Amino acid sequence: MDDDRVTMLADLDKPGMRITLCRGGDGGHGNAHYKTSTNRAPRRSDKGWPGEERWVWLRMKLIADAGLVGLPNAGKSTFLSVVSAARPKIADYPFTTLHPQLGVVRLSMTEEFVLADIPGLIEGAHEGTGLGDRFLGHVERCAVLLHLIDGAAGDVVSAWRTIRHELAAYGGGLDEKPEIIALNKNDAMTPREASARRAALQKASGAPVVLISAATHQGVPELLRMMFDVVTRAREEARQTPDD
Numbered sequence: 001m002d003d004d005r006v007t008m009l010a011d012l013d014k015p016g017m018r019i020t021l022c023r024g025g026d027g028g029h030g031n032a033h034y035k036t037s038t039n040r041a042p043r044r045s046d047k048g049w050p051g052e053e054r055w056v057w058l059r060m061k062l063i064a065d066a067g068l069v070g071l072p073n074a075g076k077s078t079f080l081s082v083v084s085a086a087r088p089k090i091a092d093y094p095f096t097t098l099h100p101q102l103g104v105v106r107l108s109m110t111e112e113f114v115l116a117d118i119p120g121l122i123e124g125a126h127e128g129t130g131l132g133d134r135f136l137g138h139v140e141r142c143a144v145l146l147h148l149i150d151g152a153a154g155d156v157v158s159a160w161r162t163i164r165h166e167l168a169a170y171g172g173g174l175d176e177k178p179e180i181i182a183l184n185k186n187d188a189m190t191p192r193e194a195s196a197r198r199a200a201l202q203k204a205s206g207a208p209v210v211l212i213s214a215a216t217h218q219g220v221p222e223l224l225r226m227m228f229d230v231v232t233r234a235r236e237e238a239r240q241t242p243d244d
C-alpha cells in the first residue's frame with residue numbers, strides 16, 4: 001500500500017512476483033572513468049544522483065487453501081491440532097488464539113492442503129470488539145472457509161449468524177466464499193440435542209451441516225475430504241484462468 005494506506009501499489013500473490021517500487025540512484029563516476037591516454041591522472045569525478053525514496057506499507061496475508069472461522073471456543077485450534085502437525089494453544093477460555101497459525105493437512109501421499117486457524121470473532125469484531133477483525137485478511141485468499149460452531153454452547157443459530165454478519169461487514173468477498181458449516185463437540189451433546197441443533201442450523205443457513213467432534217475425531221475425515229474437494233476445484237479453476 002502507498003503511504004496513504006489506501007492505494008494498493010501491488011499484490012504479490014504468486015511465488016516469484018517482483019515489482020520495482022523505487023529506482024536506485026546512480027553512484028556516479030570515479031576519476032578512473034575519465035582516464036585517457038593523455039590524462040592518466042584525472043582530477044574529475046562525478047557524484048551521480050540519489051535514489052528514490054518513499055514510504056510504503058507492507059501487509060501480509062497468509063496463503064492458505066482453507067480457513068477456520070467461528071466464535072471463540074468453537075474448537076478451531078483443536079481442529080487444526082487434530083488434522084495437522086501444528087500445535088496451537090488450546091484452552092477453555094475465549095481468545096486463546098492470538099495469532100494466525102497454519103497447518104498442513106495431508107489426506108494421502110499426493111493430496112494435501114494448508115489450513116489457517118485465526119483468532120475467534122465476536123459480535124462487533126468489525127468495529128474492533130474483542131481482537132477485532134484484522135486477522136480476517138489471512139483467510140481472504142482461502143478457497144473455502146470452515147465455519148465451526150460449538151454445539152454444546154446453546155444457541156447455534158445465533159452463533160452462526162453472528163459470524164456471517166462479521167464476515168459480511170469485513171468485506172473482501174468473505175461472505176461469498178464457499179462455506180462449510182460444521183457443528184462441533186458432538187461428544188458433548190445428547191443425540192437429541194445434536195439432531196435438533198443441526199436441523200435448526202440447516203434451516204437457518206439453507207446448507208448442509210456436518211456433525212463432528214474434534215475431540216474424538218468423529219466425522220473429521222469426511223469433513224476433510226469435503227474441504228479438499230472444494231480446494232481442488234478452486235485450484236483447477238485457477239489453472240484454467242490465465243493470468244492477465
Ligand SMILES: Nc1nc2c(ncn2[C@@H]2O[C@H](COP(=O)(O)OP(=O)(O)OP(=O)(O)O)[C@@H](O)[C@H]2O)c(=O)[nH]1
Pocket residue numbers: 070071072073074075076077078079089090091092093094095096097098118119120121184185186187188212213214215216
Ligand atoms: N467436548 C469437546 N470439547 C472440545 C471439542 N473441540 C474443542 N473442545 C474444547 O473447547 C475448548 C476451546 O477449544 P479451542 O480449540 O481452544 O477453541 P478455539 O475456537 O480455537 O478458541 P479461540 O482460540 O479462543 O478462538 C477447549 O477446552 C477444547 O478442549 C470437542 O470436539 N468436544
Ligand SMILES: [Mg+2]
Pocket residue numbers: 076077078088089090096097117118119120
Ligand atoms: Mg484457537
